[in-house]
Amino acid sequence: MKTLRKLAAGLCIALSLGACAAPQSASRAAMPDDTMLGILVPDYRIDSFTVSVPRSLEVNERNTYYPRGDIVWRGDPLGDRHAQVKAMFDAAFLQAAPMVQGSKPVRVDVQVTRFHALSEKARYTVGGVHDISFLIRVIDAKTGQQLGRTKEVHADLEGLAGQAAIAADGRGRTQKVRLIAHLTQVLKNELTLPGGHKNARLGLLQSINDL
Numbered sequence: 001m002k003t004l005r006k007l008a009a010g011l012c013i014a015l016s017l018g019a020c021a022a023p024q025s026a027s028r029a030a031m032p033d034d035t036m037l038g039i040l041v042p043d044y045r046i047d048s049f050t051v052s053v054p055r056s057l058e059v060n061e062r063n064t065y066y067p068r069g070d071i072v073w074r075g076d077p078l079g080d081r082h083a084q085v086k087a088m089f090d091a092a093f094l095q096a097a098p099m100v101q102g103s104k105p106v107r108v109d110v111q112v113t114r115f116h117a118l119s120e121k122a123r124y125t126v127g128g129v130h131d132i133s134f135l136i137r138v139i140d141a142k143t144g145q146q147l148g149r150t151k152e153v154h155a156d157l158e159g160l161a162g163q164a165a166i167a168a169d170g171r172g173r174t175q176k177v178r179l180i181a182h183l184t185q186v187l188k189n190e191l192t193l194p195g196g197h198k199n200a201r202l203g204l205l206q207s208i209n210d211l
Contacts, residue, residue, distance in 0.1 A: 043102035044191050047141040051089040052111040053082045065122050072116045074123075075175035085115045088176065089134075092183035099188045105141040108191065110134050113152070117175060118159045127161025129202050130179060136190060154199040155186040 053071075059081045060069030076084045089110060116131040137150040157179065160168050168174070189197040 041194055042191055043104050044100055044106045044108075044138065045102050045104060046093070046097040046100045046108055046191070047105035049093045049097075049108045050110070051086050051093070052109075053086045053089075053115075054111065055082060057082065057112070057114075063119050063121050065119065065126065066128070067119055070114050070116070072119060074120055075117065075179070085112060088180050089183060091180050092187055095180070095184040096187040096191075099184075100191045102192075104147075106147065107139040107141050108187075109137045109139065117179065122161075123159060123165050123175070124162060127165075128159045130157040130159050130175075130182075132156060132179075132183075138191070151190075151196065153186065153190060153197055155183065155197065156199055156202055157182045158200070158202050 057070035059071045059073075060067035061078070071081050071085060073081050073084060089112065093108070093110075112132075112134045114131060114133045118128050118130065122128045132155040134153055134155070135150055136153055138147045139145070140147055159165075159175075160178075168178070186197045
């Protein structure tokens with residue numbers, strides 16, 4: 001008799017635990033995890049934008065294969081390189097805006113952290129990688145609240161070399177034209193694709209830039 005009571009008690013406990021566990025499992029399954037959140041598509045519309053190129057970024061005008069510095073740019077006449085870089089990002093934003101047509105109006109703030117294109121010596125001999133990075137944040141245009149985190153975007157582009165660079169110049173596909181088109185696509189990707197822009201893998205020369 002005592003044994004039967006123990007079996008009955010054990011059965012009641014097991015049924016009780018099973019009843020408790022079932023809703024908990026269902027609740028857990030209903031909660032989105034990081035993977036599920038990662039597939040969400042941004043729903044932004046560019047209402048306005050700002051571009052900052054801090055004066056603290058070091059410019060290098062030396063014509064070596066790999067000038068050290070934050071800004072290396074030779075696609076415009078000698079002048080204010082910070083302003084020239086900003087103008088390229090401004091142009092890219094203006095081209096990207098019509099391609100970003102979601103329902104939520106946003107302001108997009110960009111701060112350039114690196115814009116290392118090719119020197120003349122590199123471009124007309126061995127080539128290289130345009131090494132570009134910037135911080136981006138998205139602000140709700142109605143509330144002024146930041147949407148998501150501030151993100152660092154890496155936007156490298158393979159640079160043309162030698163005869164290919166000369167031929168591209170002859171067709172009007174200069175460094176400046178290529179880079180504005182590239183930045184336009186990067187901004188579009190960042191604001192319309194789940195997870196944003198994915199940096200290209202460009203091999204050894206790209207790895208050297210990261211040293």
